[in-house]
Amino acid sequence: MRADNSIVVESLVREFKKGPRAVDGIDLRVEPGEIYGFLGPNGAGKSTTVLMLTTLLPPTSGSARVAGFDVVREGPKVRSTIGAALQEAALDALLTGRDHLRLQTMLQGLPKPERQSRTEELLERVGLTEAADRKVGGYSGGMKRRLDLALALVHRPRILFLDEPTTGLDVQSRSALWEEVQRLAADRGVTVFLTTQYLEEADVLADRVGIIDRGRIVAEGTPEALKAEIGRPSVEAVPQDPEELGRTREVLARFGEPVAGSTKGASVRLAGGDAELAEVVRALDTEGIDIQELQLHAPTLDDVFLAKTGRSLEGEAVAPEPAPA
Known part of the structure; x- marks a missing residue:
């Protein structure tokens, strides 16, 4: 029986106390092996959606199944099949990159003979072999994001959640991370759920994109199809x-x-x-x-957002999402 690497969301809602509906009844489906780009300005509901799909925040109503498991009733099973690199990397400045990966292999229950080989494999994969024995406190922002990605991959997840993984990175670091994400999807069939504010990132990486605004999905489809809807230059x-x-x-x-x-x-x-x-x-x-x-x-994804919402996606200044209540 083939593993279910899909994400299925139906009428998903998250409402905060004394706050807005951060996610307001969204429906979406991400197919196995697909890179799904979730676009929207700050406060649109992107990160709140990821927190619910990774079982870190319970939904107010609606349902979501990740890898075939219900995020509320089967949280441990969901967590065993996913990897997540969220906005704030949980790294210890006093540990080295190699220390972090060794610790993660132990926490994920990898057999002892496999821990060292898996650590070396991932250090090479994200380009941190030479910096492996340096303390993370001396890493650049790009190096920390790549280490965070490696940590998310230790247990070979079937589904990978990346929440704005390239925010604040330089062009070289961003391109390196893009290449790794594309390789994961192409070589291993990993399903990738990627939230981003960068139109170029979604255009380069995503097989399909969903645009969320004020908690609701306002457009969904391949980048090419969405731009074709606008049609006119x-x-x-x-x-x-x-x-x-x-x-x-x-x-x-x-x-x-x-x-x-x-x-x-x-x-x-x-x-x-x-x-x-x-x-x-x-x-x-x-x-x-x-x-x-x-x-x-030529039409862009920003044109799509403008047509659907009446405002521009890039550079839009809105209030940040409320903290989980």
């Missing part, structure tokens, strides 16, 4: 003379509805698609408006 024109910005907006308004863009330019979603770009150029030329910069933008 946008064009942005920056006039040579800033005084011509008003007239530039008036000209572009003939070709579609205004969208957010640079403060120095005018942007519209082209009603007729990119075929209208030549007409836009001709119209601006006819009006005698000299253009410093003209850019055609």
